[in-house]
Amino acid sequence: MSGSGKTLRLGVAGLGTVGGGLLKLIERQAELRLPGKLEVVAVSARNKNRNRGVDIAKFRWVDDPVELALSDDIDVVVELVGGSDGPAKRTVEAALRSGKSVVSANKALIAEHGMEIAALAEKHQAHLLFEAAVAGAIPIVRAVKNSLSGVIVSRVSGILNGTCNYILSEMLRTGAAYETVLAEAQRLGYAESDPFLDVSGGDAAHKVLILAAIAFGAQPDFTQVQVEGIDKIEAMDITLANKFDYRIKLVAEAYRSGGSVRCRVAPVLVSRDHPLASVNGPLNAVVVEGEPVGRLTFTGPGAGAGPTAAAVMGDLARLFEGPATPPLGKPSRELAAVITAADSTNDQGSFFIGAKLADKPGMFAALTEELAEAGVSIDKLIQESAGDTGAAPVAIMTHPCPRASVEKALAKIAALKITADEPRLLRIETRA
Amino acid sequence: MSGSGKTLRLGVAGLGTVGGGLLKLIERQAELRLPGKLEVVAVSARNKNRNRGVDIAKFRWVDDPVELALSDDIDVVVELVGGSDGPAKRTVEAALRSGKSVVSANKALIAEHGMEIAALAEKHQAHLLFEAAVAGAIPIVRAVKNSLSGVIVSRVSGILNGTCNYILSEMLRTGAAYETVLAEAQRLGYAESDPFLDVSGGDAAHKVLILAAIAFGAQPDFTQVQVEGIDKIEAMDITLANKFDYRIKLVAEAYRSGGSVRCRVAPVLVSRDHPLASVNGPLNAVVVEGEPVGRLTFTGPGAGAGPTAAAVMGDLARLFEGPATPPLGKPSRELAAVITAADSTNDQGSFFIGAKLADKPGMFAALTEELAEAGVSIDKLIQESAGDTGAAPVAIMTHPCPRASVEKALAKIAALKITADEPRLLRIETRA
Numbered sequence: 062m063s064g065s066g067k068t069l070r071l072g073v074a075g076l077g078t079v080g081g082g083l084l085k086l087i088e089r090q091a092e093l094r095l096p097g098k099l100e101v102v103a104v105s106a107r108n109k110n111r112n113r114g115v116d117i118a119k120f121r122w123v124d125d126p127v128e129l130a131l132s133d134d135i136d137v138v139v140e141l142v143g144g145s146d147g148p149a150k151r152t153v154e155a156a157l158r159s160g161k162s163v164v165s166a167n168k169a170l171i172a173e174h175g176m177e178i179a180a181l182a183e184k185h186q187a188h189l190l191f192e193a194a195v196a197g198a199i200p201i202v203r204a205v206k207n208s209l210s211g212v213i214v215s216r217v218s219g220i221l222n223g224t225c226n227y228i229l230s231e232m233l234r235t236g237a238a239y240e241t242v243l244a245e246a247q248r249l250g251y252a253e254s255d256p257f258l259d260v261s262g263g264d265a266a267h268k269v270l271i272l273a274a275i276a277f278g279a280q281p282d283f284t285q286v287q288v289e290g291i292d293k294i295e296a297m298d299i300t301l302a303n304k305f306d307y308r309i310k311l312v313a314e315a316y317r318s319g320g321s322v323r324c325r326v327a328p329v330l331v332s333r334d335h336p337l338a339s340v341n342g343p344l345n346a347v348v349v350e351g352e353p354v355g356r357l358t359f360t361g362p363g364a365g366a367g368p369t370a371a372a373v374m375g376d377l378a379r380l381f382e383g384p385a386t387p388p389l390g391k392p393s394r395e396l397a398a399v400i401t402a403a404d405s406t407n408d409q410g411s412f413f414i415g416a417k418l419a420d421k422p423g424m425f426a427a428l429t430e431e432l433a434e435a436g437v438s439i440d441k442l443i444q445e446s447a448g449d450t451g452a453a454p455v456a457i458m459t460h461p462c463p464r465a466s467v468e469k470a471l472a473k474i475a476a477l478k479i480t481a482d483e484p485r486l487l488r489i490e491t492r493a
Numbered sequence: 494m495s496g497s498g499k500t501l502r503l504g505v506a507g508l509g510t511v512g513g514g515l516l517k518l519i520e521r522q523a524e525l526r527l528p529g530k531l532e533v534v535a536v537s538a539r540n541k542n543r544n545r546g547v548d549i550a551k552f553r554w555v556d557d558p559v560e561l562a563l564s565d566d567i568d569v570v571v572e573l574v575g576g577s578d579g580p581a582k583r584t585v586e587a588a589l590r591s592g593k594s595v596v597s598a599n600k601a602l603i604a605e606h607g608m609e610i611a612a613l614a615e616k617h618q619a620h621l622l623f624e625a626a627v628a629g630a631i632p633i634v635r636a637v638k639n640s641l642s643g644v645i646v647s648r649v650s651g652i653l654n655g656t657c658n659y660i661l662s663e664m665l666r667t668g669a670a671y672e673t674v675l676a677e678a679q680r681l682g683y684a685e686s687d688p689f690l691d692v693s694g695g696d697a698a699h700k701v702l703i704l705a706a707i708a709f710g711a712q713p714d715f716t717q718v719q720v721e722g723i724d725k726i727e728a729m730d731i732t733l734a735n736k737f738d739y740r741i742k743l744v745a746e747a748y749r750s751g752g753s754v755r756c757r758v759a760p761v762l763v764s765r766d767h768p769l770a771s772v773n774g775p776l777n778a779v780v781v782e783g784e785p786v787g788r789l790t791f792t793g794p795g796a797g798a799g800p801t802a803a804a805v806m807g808d809l810a811r812l813f814e815g816p817a818t819p820p821l822g823k824p825s826r827e828l829a830a831v832i833t834a835a836d837s838t839n840d841q842g843s844f845f846i847g848a849k850l851a852d853k854p855g856m857f858a859a860l861t862e863e864l865a866e867a868g869v870s871i872d873k874l875i876q877e878s879a880g881d882t883g884a885a886p887v888a889i890m891t892h893p894c895p896r897a898s899v900e901k902a903l904a905k906i907a908a909l910k911i912t913a914d915e916p917r918l919l920r921i922e923t924r925a
Contacts, residue, residue, distance in 0.1 A: 361786065
């Protein structure tokens with residue numbers, strides 16, 4: 062039958078954590094259930110001499126990964142370089158142009174240049190697979206693209222960044238400040254030395270945009286994703302939200318709204334019973350909702366050498382199965398849905414406000430007066446003692462109202478210097 | 494690219510709940526993301542005139558589903574007849590022999606005749622896909638077969654029967670007796686009028702055997718699956734287990750044990766924090782564990798017209814993608830792992846005993862003495878008042894010991910007529 066027994070010759074570009082994990086897994090291929098054989102022919106990385114726990118001397122070394130794309134003895138280029146541009150993009154493009162299959166873990170590349178690269182793959186009838194770009198070991202890309210192509214998806218949402226989820230989980234567990242937990246996460250290898258792409262929400266935005274493009278048949282357009290990170294969340298927000306029986310999670314979501322698709326990433330309050338509330342530590346989770354299935358939830362490790370390498374391996378297995386199909390499910394020219402950045406000030410809903418109130422007489426009255434003035438009605442409120450900090454932690458959950466009203470009140474509150482810090486305004490997820 | 498724009502002509506055998514759901518979903522195919530078109534050419538069912546909410550007059554009707562398999566104007570036979578033998582098997586075999594693709598939701602057929610039918614599909618290079626046979630809308634068959642073929646699976650486990658899970662969840666929620674809840678489940682359509690295959694554990698056993706065959710590269714052998722159902726569980730067992738902070742769930746599992754694969758279904762106590770503990774009502778869940786990914790969990794609706802039809806649709810979409818691959822992942826002749834029914838009396842572990850103690854002096858002492866005698870040490874124990882029932886509910890959790898010791902004690906206890914009923918002996922899952 063198809064592909065069985067065939068050998069695929071690989072060129073691996075990028076030998077960091079994931080690349081090392083992949084080489085180790087390929088060494089164990091006899092224990093796997095691949096439909097054929099994998100043979101690593103050549104490798105490329107920035108540093109030839111780094112210790113990876115794998116002997117790379119038996120592979121041909123090339124300095125420029127683009128050479129892998131141009132080598133006649135390579136069938137598949139595995140791109141683990143990363144980055145939306147530069148050598149990763151050049152390598153992938155060169156490989157596709159020469160009709161080679163590409164397996165990539167590069168979410169930035171697919172999210173930011175997906176249309177261009179998908180069209181290139183289609184033109185050259187080459188495979189372009191990127192399971193490892195989204196949610197690590199969770200096989201969600203192929204699930205949404207193929208298995209669930211008989212589902213009319215209404216929403217894809219989830220926890221797509223393990224670093225942020227680890228930090229938020231630890232801030233709840235320990236009560237420690239964001240900076241303290243981030244430093245610990247870096248020490249443990251859960252956060253990069255430059256954590257910006259993770260904590261800013263950019264990484265989760267890349268991933269949810271890829272899922273949105275496939276699930277809704279939309280052109281990926283990264284400029285239209287609304288992104289808010291976790292770097293302004295205070296430990297007090299998490300602790301007080303917990304007292305309301307809510308968790309703060311960095312939720313990435315894409316859903317149909319009117320005639321278009323909306324795509325956003327933000328820290329959100331979810332109730333303790335919400336399926337995402339119990340996803341803790343570096344885990345990822347994806348929830349797919351649609352007709353006629355209701356809700357499907359996928360949970361698993363979202364990063365790390367092993368999980369990501371296994372996802373790459375799943376894509377390599379696909380190459381034995383048959384000819385290439387369009388990378389984003391539908392052919393790129395048929396991606397008709399449009400992702401639009403709706404203005405979040407038009408949002409209606411319940412909101413969470415967290416702030417430290419200046420410890421002076423009348424501040425609490427002034428705060429609540431400004432909210433009332435703007436038509437924002439308070440559902441629940443906690444104020445804790447200022448102790449000797451000179452500022453009293455306050456958390457408010459509002460009744461449903463326009464986000465614009467809360468923003469208006471917060472602008473006036475800022476002008477009046479009622480709070481000792483910049484208040485945090487977070488959406489409360491009210492869907493179960 | 495591959496398959497795009499092609500039309501597949503279907504013959505649908507079986508028009509019950511799932512068949513009706515499929516015809517409705519096919520009518521909405523413009524809203525789906527299929528790579529080509531589906532056209533229903535002919536249908537077959539036991540009763541032509543039943544109201545299905547879909548107009549079947551536009552399809553050719555055949556009385557014998559085998560005719561679908563022999564028709565020249567049909568490319569794919571969708572088998573929704575059910576049953577391990579009879580017309581379902583005849584239809585599938587005839588279709589494969591004529592080189593037609595088969596999509597089936599028939600777990601009994603695949604579990605009991607998987608080797609034979611897979612070999613037939615391979616011989617005729619025909620697709621045989623059965624995503625809908627396991628866990629409804631959860632795309633677990635393709636995930637394990639393809640996406641996770643780069644994972645060395647150590648265990649597949651889960652809640653694979655929605656009827657049993659609904660009954661156990663409701664018994665906990667309401668405290669009602671098994672018979673009462675079963676009758677309610679039948680009224681709501683969550684249980685068949687003949688519930689035997691569900692409540693006996695047989696249905697879950699079919700499903701886990703299919704997953705085991707694929708995950709471990711094993712020959713499916715239904716005679717080797719250990720099966721225990723939920724029909725002897727008393728409401729008191731569930732209530733008292735809950736007081737120990739445990740849930741009783743019908744757990745299906747397959748795992749490597751020594752050189753072979755063990756496959757079993759039984760009601761088991763899982764701690765409240767266990768990933769399966771919070772899977773309630775008619776939901777299904779599958780947990781895949783292995784190297785180098787750790788644990789992946791998939792949750793969703795395990796049955797019903799819509800979810801099952803969507804799973805069938807996912808298989809139909811696969812047909813556009815390329816040539817057939819072996820139905821069980823590996824070619825059937827290469828399925829080397831063996832499923833063996835290890836004797837459960839060799840089990841070591843902690844156990845739960847639930848019973849009603851005769852309300853006479855000395856019964857409690859006699860019970861605990863027999864356990865001590867057999868070397869079974871008690872970890873936790875609850876005895877409730879007999880009230881006016883004449884029998885006191887007792888629940889015991891043992892320290893780790895051989896199952897054989899507990900069975901020996903229970904045999905002596907039965908002989909002494911210490912209990913008013915036959916005690917229930919359940920395994921406690923100690924893995925997190």
